[in-house]
Structure formats: structure tokens, C-alpha cells
Amino acid sequence: MSTPFAKLPRWVDYGVIPVVNLLMAFIVAGIVVLLVGENPLRAAWAMIDGAFGSGRNIAYTLYFATFFIFTGLAVAVALHAGLFNIGGEGQAFVGGLGVGIVALALDRYVPWYITFPVAIAAAALFGALWALIPAYLQAYRGSHIVITTIMFNYIAGSLMVFMLNNPLKPLGSMAPQTRMFEAGAQLPKLNWIFGLLGMQVRSSPLNITFLLALVTAFLIWLLIWRTRFGYELRTLGHSPKAARYAGMSEKRIVIITMLISGGLAGMMALNPVMGDQHNVSLDFVAGAGFVGIAVALIGRGHPAGIVVAAILFGALYQGGTELSFQMPDITRDMIVIIQGLVILFAGALEHMFRPWIQTLFATLSPKSMNLGVAKGA
């Protein structure tokens, strides 16, 4: 195996390369911080401390991660079928509509554990339906899914403005949002977990949706690698010709995959709507749909990787907020730049350092490369 693209051992593939990419992102971000006139090491510490320094901070990090697990899974499922769903933003938005309708209808009559499953179903259903039209257009009309899903983001935005200004707005209210949900549509927090670990967390938005996200990640892993449908989906993603040869219906796979993808994005809405804000407003998605693309890419499309990448982005969000508190020179925009650099190095430039690391490994330890090939299942 003397080719430059020989396989690396798995621990390098999934461990060393992402870490190198992340370090590069932070080094370049550090230069930016330096240019603003702040100490990059102090900034880095402020960020890490802000993300993981206390129970409360960790809780916030995981709360943000919950968003990204759902939207990351949504992108990943579609990607395995060769579809690039960048409509997570809109699907999550419309999913929130489903959650809101269920919450408003049930919250005065039943406890949260009755409302929750119904709301999960509604979130997934609304998100899925929002993905259905682009899916249909792709499968039967050949309209490119990237174009249609991104356009549906804008339509979703307009639809929500209408819904929150007209049918769902309480009488006499001035704000485009629903009324506050009663206890029957408020999800329990997870602060008690930190209590078990000896950390005091008085208030954080982290709620039971985080656990739902972890369970969902596992179910999606099962779907992709252990079911007949997952097999068909992956075949189509790797080779549409092979799928055709094997008698699989491309149309059917595209439609079902997009329904699942849209459903996952829709479920994201449970986290802010029922878990934290307890109403439906106009800003609860907050770009999480787009971050999901980066999370799916950095997580290599694998649910376990997506959970890790989602926590990383959760840390960037939470740590970035703390950072901008502590260093007023570093504004929110700077945080966005740092997040952008992570996406750039870990996502888009994923393969930049790969050849060098491969050469390094080939010189240092040719054996480990061969082992990698034999084991590389």
C-alpha cells in the first residue's frame, strides 16, 4: 500500500484528524482575537470555562447541543441517501408550529407526560410534511433538493409570521407569539442530574428533550445500519445505479428519507418551545438548522459523531456568550467568526491536513497503516 491515499488507523481517522482541524481553527481564531487587542489565551480560557466551568455552564452547553443533535441527524440521514437537505431551518420552524398547537390544545387539561408524546408526534409530522413537497419535487420532477429546501426556509418564515400574528396570537397582545403554556406543556428540567454530581444548578434551560435527542440518535443509528430501509438508503447514497440494479425504488427512498429528515428537524422545536420558552415565538430556531449541516459533516454522518459535534457547537455557543460578557471587545460577531472558522477547518477543509498526516504515519509506522487496511471494516 504505497498509495498516498492509504487508509489510516481508525483512531487517527476519528481522533487525531478532527483534533488537528480544531486546533487549527482555534489558532486562526486566536490571531483574530489578537488583532482585536485581546489576549487569545485568556479568551480561550474564558470560552472553555464558560462552556464547562460550572454545572450551570455545562447545562447551557447541553441545552444548545440538543438543538444541534436533532438538526445534525436530520442532515445526516438525508446525506446518507445522497440528498442535501438544507431546509432544516424551515422544517424546525414549522415543527414548532405543530408543538405549539398541541401545547395550546392540551396544556390546561393533561399533565406534561401526556402532552409530550403527542407534541413529539406533531413536531415530527409538521417537519416531515414541510420536507415532503421538496422531496416530491426531487423524486418526481427532478427539481434539485438544495434549491427547493432552501426556498422552503423562506416560505416557512413567512408562514410563521402569519400564524403568530393572526391565528395564534392572544387577543390584545402586541407581540407576535402565542400565550405562555400552562404546566401541562412545560417539560421537566434536568437540573437534578447535576445535583447527583454534587453541582448546584439553580436555573438552566436544559430539559428532558436532551435525553430524547440521545435516544433519537441511537434510533437513527439503528435505522441507517440495521434496517432494510437503511440498507436501501445507503445503497442509493453511494450509487444510484446500483440501487436501480438492485430493484430499489429511488422515488420511494427519496420521499421516505426526506420525511424522516424533516421529522428530525421538526423535533428540534420541542427543546426551546416546550423545554424553555413555553411559547412559540419567531426566533426559537435561531440558525440551528444551518449549524446542523456543519454538525453532520464534522460528525461524519455518524450519530455518535453528531452527538460529539453537537456538544462542541453547544460549547461554542455557550462559551462564546460567556466570552462576550467577560471581554466586551469581543462581540457576538467575533463569536460567529470563531464558529465559522471551526466549520471551515473541520468541515470544508476536512481533508487539508489529511495527506500530511498520512505521510507522517507512513514514514513513522508503516505497520500501523497496513494494520489499518486489514482491520478497516
Next chain:
Amino acid sequence: MPEAAIQLIGINKSFGPVHANRDINLEVPKGTIHGIIGENGAGKSTLMSILYGFYQADSGEIKVNGKTASIKTPNDAIAVGIGMVHQHFMLVDNFSVLENIILGAEGEALLKSSIAKARSELTRLEHEYGLEVDPDALIEELPVGLQQRVEILKALYRGADILILDEPTGVLTPPEADHLFRILKMLKDEGKTVVLITHKLREIMAITDNVSVMRQGTMVATRKTSETTVGELAELMVGRRVLLRVEKGEAKPGAVKLSVKNLTVKDSRKVTMVDDVSFDIHAGEIVGIAGVAGNGQSELIEAISGIRRAVSGSVMLDSKPIDVVGIADPGELRDRGLAHVPEDRHHVGLVLPFEENENSILGYHDKPQYLKGAFLDLDAIVEDAKAKIAAYDIRPTNPHLKTANFSGGNQQKIVLAREMEQDPGVLIVGQPTRGVDVGAIEFIHKRLIAMRDAGKAVLVISVELDEIRSLSDRILVMFAGRIVGERGSDATEGELGLLMAGVEQKEAAE
């Protein structure tokens, strides 16, 4: 001997494991029309792409007019006077002829002066070579023959002395092709050198001075056109491979298993690839379809196996129709006992990033023995894959290894094992041993004959004439989408070669 316009010395080019050009030497004398002939995939286009700077050779030297030339980009090629007319035109559809001609040679920031210059130059070229085109017509409004003329003008406008044409007649009607040949002759008379890439023997005989034959990445021969025959060229193109003849007894044909009637298939460009083809295959026989690649064999088996829609005609499997024009579905055909080993195992027959065991159920993944409800029964699948690995001597023997890490011969065995072990009544095999090592070839041939002896109907298409002769009980020859002859397994190579070259029986007898 006139001076050489182009000299290629020891050119090598590999794409990953594929050695597309191997030690190519070629000399094209100035002021001649030189044909390069070979089957699809023989490496002709790769070689010309190296000459035109699209690819870099891994090793070797290019000399133009006796001087060593370093051609790294098409601009370098144009600078030394090489022009190329591509098989797929590189024209901007909504630009006029003039605009296309100056494209990439615009000169100044404002187009006015370069357009004026191009207009006068175009008039001169038109007079000189009889290349009339309306300079203000939009490309999309021109028929393909004229579009090709624009391509030629583009090359001449850039001062090309050496013109490479890649399969120029593929898109032309016969009168357009004749006109093109007149233009090429005129160019030759003006002292230009023309290199013509084609897989059509007729064109070579009609127009070239010299002809070089490529096969599987090597240059196998160069002949003066006047001193060779269609038969010789056909044989050189297809090649004679040293092949062990597998022992086989007499065929005992039974009932008709597969019956094809008046099947017509068009490709995505609406070109008729299979033209009114009819034949029967009986249980217990192997029927081989011989032909130079690109004469409709691929489309024929794709249509029968439900991957490609036919335009008209009918196919009966066990006396029940297959809806080849409408909704024939490969999955349903598998259930009815028609198995298909596709020609392109890398993109069709296998999913290379999958584990070996995952590929061993491709197409049969909905069979109950591999499923537990909606879930895959991984234990059963792996056990099944292990059994096939043992029975077909697939190496390495690890069913969890990625399929891309298996050699070509072993990949082919994975496909064959999958399709044969389902015990189909009809087996269609495309290129059973392409890219397969000698040991595996014998193994695969024995398996195919064992299928026949077990009373199955087997249809084989192959570009390896020797393989067809060795395996088949009956041989059908395809040329230009039609079946032009049927022979027994005792047919000679020369006889088949002539049929494959499209030489009519009468001509052949002369």
C-alpha cells in the same frame, strides 16, 4: 519518410489501479490523416487528452515537429499548433458562432476589434477549406454537423496545424460524415496533419493514410491503411488472448427460457442502440453475443434485465412477458428467476464502500432469509456471505472487509456468487471476466458451464472473442445494434471478426 508532426515516446498514464496507457509509442507523419482505432476503453481518448494537455502523462515524452514539447494545459497544446475537436462539443449554446470562436482568445477588454478580426479571418478560412457557417448564428440553432464545423474553425482560428478529432462521426448523419471527410481531405491537402480517433473501421479505411490500433492501454500495431484489411484490424482491435479452453460436453438444449422479439432500445441521446433484435435462449445452453464494444450489447442486456426502458418489442421469460417497455423492475425479475451480472461491477453490481457481506445480498436484500421484520438479520447475512466466500474461493475471506479492498477478480466472484447461488433459471452475464486474473477466469468459466449443465439458460456478452468462443454453444454477432449473424461454437475468429466489423457476407466472401 516525411518529418513527424507528432512523436510520442514511452507514454504511461494510470488512474489509480487502471493503467490506461502503457508504454505508448506513436509517430504521425506531417500532412497525413492518421487513424487511431480501438474499442471503448482501449485508451485512445486518454492518449489524446495527454497530447492536448488535459492530463499529464506519468512518464514519456511528446515531440511536436521534432521538438520536445512540454504540454501541461490545453493552452500549451494550442501554442505548439495542436487543436482538438471533442466528442462532446465544447461550445456555449447561447453564443453566436463568432463569439464561440474567439472564446478564450478574446484579446482585449472590448470585444469589438477582436470580433472584427475574427470575422475577416473566418471568411478567409471558409474560402480556403470550404467550411461555410453563418458567423452570426447562435450555436443552439445549428445542426450538430455545423456545430462540429465551428469546433474545427475554432481550432484553425488558433493556428492549429495538427487537428485531433475524437470520435467525430458519432453524432453525425452519414451525409454529414461524408462532408466532414471531404473537409479533412482538404485540410490534409493544405498541409495540415489530422489525427482521427474512432472505433469505426469503415471510416479508417475510407479516409486515413496510416492507422494505429490500441487495445487495453497498449499500442498493438501501426499499419499503412492501403496495406491492411478490415479483417486484420478487427482482429488486432479485439485481440487474441491466451485462454485455456474449459472442457465442456455437448449442450442439451431444452425448452425456451427467454425469448426476445423485435426489441428496440434507444440511449439517452435518442440514438437507436438496439435495433429490432430477436432471439431465443433455451434451457441448458450458453448463448454468447460477440461484438465490438458500443454496438448495443450493453443496452440489450440492460433492457432485458429491467434497468433500461426499451422503446418497443417484447421479452418473454418462461413464456410470461416482461414489461420491458413499461415498468419492468429488476427486483421483480429476480423473483421470477432472472439473475443479472452487470458489466460495470464497480458502479452497478457492487457498492464499493459497503462491507463484503452487505454486497452479497444486494438485490436480494428483501428476501425473508436475510430479514427479521424491518431489520436486517446480520448474523444470517454474514453466515451466508461466509458460505459463498468458501464456495467461490473469494479472498481475503473476511466478510467485514470493504468491497473496494478486494481485487477485480474477487469482486467479480462476489457478484457471481450472489447471482448464481439464488439458483436462477436465466443468468445474464456482462463481461464475465473483464479485469479478472487468469486463475479466476478459468474458475468463472467452469461455474458458468456448470450452470448450463444444470439446465439453466445463460446469456453472455463479452468483448473478448476468445471468451465467447470458448463458452458459447451458439454465438450471435451484434453490429450497429443489429444481430448480423449466428454461428456455432466452431466459428473461426476471422469469420466472427468480419461480422463484428460489419462487413457484409458477400463482401466477406470476396
